[in-house]
Amino acid sequence: MRKRRWTSAILMTVMSMAILAAAPAGAVPDDPGPAPGGRQQVEVFAEDGGIGRASVSPVSPYLADRPQALAADGAVTPLVQNGSTDTKLDVVVIGDGYTAAEQEKFRADAAAKWQEVSAVEPYATYRNLFNVWAVEAVSAQSGITGDPDRAAVRDTALGSYFWCEDIERLLCVDVKAVERYAAKAPQADLVLVVANSAKYGGAGYNDVQSPLGYEGIATVAGGNNRSGQIAVHETGHSLGKLADEYYYDGQGTYQGAEPAESNISTLTTDRMRRERAKWYRWLGRTSPDGGTVGAFVGGGYYPDGIFRPTENSIMRSLGREFNLPGREAMIAGFYRHATTITSTTPANSTLDSSGRLTVDLPVPGTTLRWYSDGRELTHLRGRTTIPLSSFGFAAGPRGIGYRLTAVATDPTPDVLDPALRPSLTGSLSWWVTG
Ligand SMILES: [Zn+2]
Numbered sequence: 001m002r003k004r005r006w007t008s009a010i011l012m013t014v015m016s017m018a019i020l021a022a023a024p025a026g027a028v029p030d031d032p033g034p035a036p037g038g039r040q041q042v043e044v045f046a047e048d049g050g051i052g053r054a055s056v057s058p059v060s061p062y063l064a065d066r067p068q069a070l071a072a073d074g075a076v077t078p079l080v081q082n083g084s085t086d087t088k089l090d091v092v093v094i095g096d097g098y099t100a101a102e103q104e105k106f107r108a109d110a111a112a113k114w115q116e117v118s119a120v121e122p123y124a125t126y127r128n129l130f131n132v133w134a135v136e137a138v139s140a141q142s143g144i145t146g147d148p149d150r151a152a153v154r155d156t157a158l159g160s161y162f163w164c165e166d167i168e169r170l171l172c173v174d175v176k177a178v179e180r181y182a183a184k185a186p187q188a189d190l191v192l193v194v195a196n197s198a199k200y201g202g203a204g205y206n207d208v209q210s211p212l213g214y215e216g217i218a219t220v221a222g223g224n225n226r227s228g229q230i231a232v233h234e235t236g237h238s239l240g241k242l243a244d245e246y247y248y249d250g251q252g253t254y255q256g257a258e259p260a261e262s263n264i265s266t267l268t269t270d271r272m273r274r275e276r277a278k279w280y281r282w283l284g285r286t287s288p289d290g291g292t293v294g295a296f297v298g299g300g301y302y303p304d305g306i307f308r309p310t311e312n313s314i315m316r317s318l319g320r321e322f323n324l325p326g327r328e329a330m331i332a333g334f335y336r337h338a339t340t341i342t343s344t345t346p347a348n349s350t351l352d353s354s355g356r357l358t359v360d361l362p363v364p365g366t367t368l369r370w371y372s373d374g375r376e377l378t379h380l381r382g383r384t385t386i387p388l389s390s391f392g393f394a395a396g397p398r399g400i401g402y403r404l405t406a407v408a409t410d411p412t413p414d415v416l417d418p419a420l421r422p423s424l425t426g427s428l429s430w431w432v433t434g
Contacts, residue, residue: 038057038058039055039056039057039058040055040056040057040058040175040205040207040208041053041054041055041206041207042054042055042056042170042172042203042204042205042206043203043204043206043233043234043244044167044169044170044203045169045201045202045203045204045229045230045233045318046169047169047200049229049317049318049319049320050246050317051233051244051246051316051317051318052246052248053301054164054165054167054170055165056164056165056170056172056203057172058174058175058176059174059175059176060158060159060160060161060172060173060174060177061159061161062145062153062154062155062156062159062160062161063156063158063159063174063177064140064155064156064159072100072103072136072138073136073137073138073157074135074136074137074138074181074184075103075135075136076133076134076135076136076184076185076186077107077133077134077136078131078132078133078134079093079107079110079111079114079132079133079134080114080130080131080132081131082128082129082130082131082362083131083342083360083362084342085131085186085187086187087338087339087342088129088130088131088337088338089129089130089131089189089190089239089334089337089338090130090131090132090133090185090186090187090188090189090190090337091114091130091131091132091133091189091190091191091192092133092135092182092185092188092190092191092192092214093110093113093114093132093133093134093135093191093192093193093194094135094137094158094178094181094182094191094192094193094194095109095110095134095135095136095137095139095157095193095194095195095196095222096137096139096144096156096157096158096159096160096173096193096194096195096196097139097141097142097143097144097154097156097160097195097196097197098136098137098138098139098142098196099138099139099140099141099142100138102142102196103136103138105196106134106136106194106196106222107134107136109194109196109222109223110132110134110192110194110222111132111134112222112225113192113194113220113222113227113228113231114132115228116225116228116229117192117228117231117232117235118130120229120232120314120321120322121288121321121322121327122322122327122330122331122334122414123232123330125363125364126331126334126362126363128362128363129334129335129337129338129362129363130338131187133185133186133188135181135182135184135185137157137158137181138157139154139155139156139157139158139196140155140156141154141155141156142154142196143156143196143197144156144160144161144162144171144195144196144197144199144221145159145160145161145162146161146162146163146164146168146171147162147197147199148199150163157177157181158173158174158177158178158181158193159173159174159177160172160173160174160193160195160219162197162199162201164203168201169200169201169202170201170203171195171201171202171203171219171220171221172203172219173193173203173205173217173219175205175208175217178191178193178217179210179211179212182210182212182214183212188210188212188213188214189213189214189337190214190216190235190238190239191210191214191216191217191218192217192218192219192220192231193217193218193219193220194220194221194222195219195220195221195222196222196223197221197222197223197224198221198223198224199221199223199224200221200224200226200227201219201220201221201224201227202218202219202220202221202227202230202231203218203219203230204216204217204218204219204230204233204234204237205217205218205219205234206234206237206238214238215237215238216234216235216237216238217234218230218231218234218235226318226319229314229318229319230318232314232318233314233315233318235330235333236314236315236322236326236329236330238333239330239333239334239336239337240322240326240329240330240332240333241261241262241329241333242261242262242263242315242326242329242330243259243261243263243264243299243300243315244299244300244301244315244316245263245264245298245299245300245308245309245310245313245315245316246298246299246301246315246316246317247298247299247300247301247302247303248301248302248303249303251301251302251303252302252303252304253302253303253304253305254266254300254302254304254305254306255305259300259306261300262278262279262325262328262329263279263299263308263309263313263315263323263325263326263329264299264300264306264307264308265277265278265279265295265306265307266305266306266307267295267307268295268307269283269294269295272295278325279293279309279324279325281416281417282309282324282325282328282416285324287309287310287313287321287323287324288321288322288323288324288327289310289311289312289313289314289320289321289322289323290310290311290312290321291310291311292310293309293310293323293324293325294309294310295307295308295309296308296309296310296311299316309323309324309325309326310323310324313326314326324414327414328414328415328416328417328420331410331412331414331415331420331424332415332417332420332423335410335423335424336423338362339426340361340362340363340366340408340409340410340424340425340426341359341360341361341366341368341406341407341408341426341427341428342359342360342362342428343357343358343359343360343406343428344358344360345357345358345430347428347429347430348429348430348431349430349431350401350430350431350432350433351388351404351430351431351432351433352388352432352433352434353388353389353401353432353433353434354388354389355388356385356386356387356388357385357386357388357404357430358384358385359384359385359406359408359428360384361384361408363410363412365410365411365412366408366409366410366411367381367382367408367409367411368381368382368383368384368406368407368408369381369406369407370383370386370404370405370406370407371404371405371406371407372402372403372404372405373402373403374403374405388404388432401431401432401433401434402431402432403429403430403431403432404429404430404431404432405427405428405429406427406428406429407425407426407427408425408426408427409424409425410424410425411424412424
């Protein structure tokens with residue numbers, strides 16, 4: 001059992017938090033509501049891949065009261081730039097515990113973390129949907145409070161610290177400081193805090209309500225080559241709206257209503273099929289995390305009364321793949337922030353018929369169709385650069401020009417739910433005149 005490998009301190013904290021967070025009948029189990037005293041629910045990640053929860057203060061006791069900003073603090077560099085912020089999912093990476101002289105190291109650590117995240121599917125296939133911004137928070141001292149031991153205290157820009165709530169691997173941060181730095185980036189859809197430490201650790205803040213619009217913060221140790229998995233799991237919540245698939249042995253039987261999340265359910269496979277509900281479309285299919293999709297007992301913190309789609313996806317343990325329902329939800333989440341088609345030629349502008357027009361399809365396999373005033377120009381199907389003169393004005397009304405529209409659809413077999421498929425189509429239009 002994974003639990004036995006936890007230290008008793010972690011187990012005690014996790015168990016007491018699980019009891020605190022126990023949902024009343026009818027409530028969704030992973031929505032414990034506001035934590036007492038303004039505290040926040042976070043996730044804590046054991047080295048063996050196990051995941052638990054704790055309640056923490058959003059305020060770091062180690063954040064230095066610094067009347068004057070350090071020089072060059074808050075500079076923003078693009079690590080990955082695939083397009084304008086309104087057409088891409090913008091990831092903001094903020095460094096902590098890096099001094100002014102260590103900002104190059106921070107950028108390298110941030111790039112390595114993004115590499116680690118974007119190696120996991122469906123990130124790998126969809127990597128061109130993302131921009132990644134590095135925000136250079138300058139710390140007065142190098143390193144992170146709590147590394148190597150509890151006695152180590154450092155003056156850092158975000159006040160990050162290990163041993164949060166007496167849990168060594170729980171890497172907490174000052175949430176308001178994160179917000180201040182995230183605001184410096186052009187856009188923040190996801191926030192990742194990279195701490196200047198090689199010690200394994202991190203945290204997932206998934207009930208953050210930021211005015212900037214991002215829904216979660218993941219903290220990870222920059223020098224640890226497994227900590228990027230923490231960010232992947234956290235985006236399962238923020239982008240995929242997925243529930244946790246792990247549970248606590250002492251939590252009893254889930255008595256509540258059918259949960260809203262797509263990856264946990266009170267329904268058996270028979271009922272899913274009969275009611276055409278939850279992940280019934282995926283039942284019996286081979287899942288990337290191993291085995292076939294079914295209904296495995298335990299999930300959403302309860303060992304009984306609730307099912308998860310597969311034995312052990314990344315929503316249960318780090319280092320694993322998303323299962324098929326999870327992958328579907330992630331892709332839909334990507335497309336809430338990013339589009340199937342972009343162009344450096346502004347949409348809705350007026351173009352001269354002597355020119356050419358180019359569009360970009362960021363995701364491999366995306367299909368493309370062109371329309372003139374709603375009629376498809378079938379000979380242009382799939383072409384990303386078209387000479388505007390090639391189809392002239394014959395198609396235009398009244399000989400004064402026409403509306404040219406490009407429609408791009410991602411036909412991925414990884415999204416089956418018809419309710420999600422509309423977000424997999426995007427279009428751009430222009431006016432073409434002589
Ligand atoms: Zn989680």
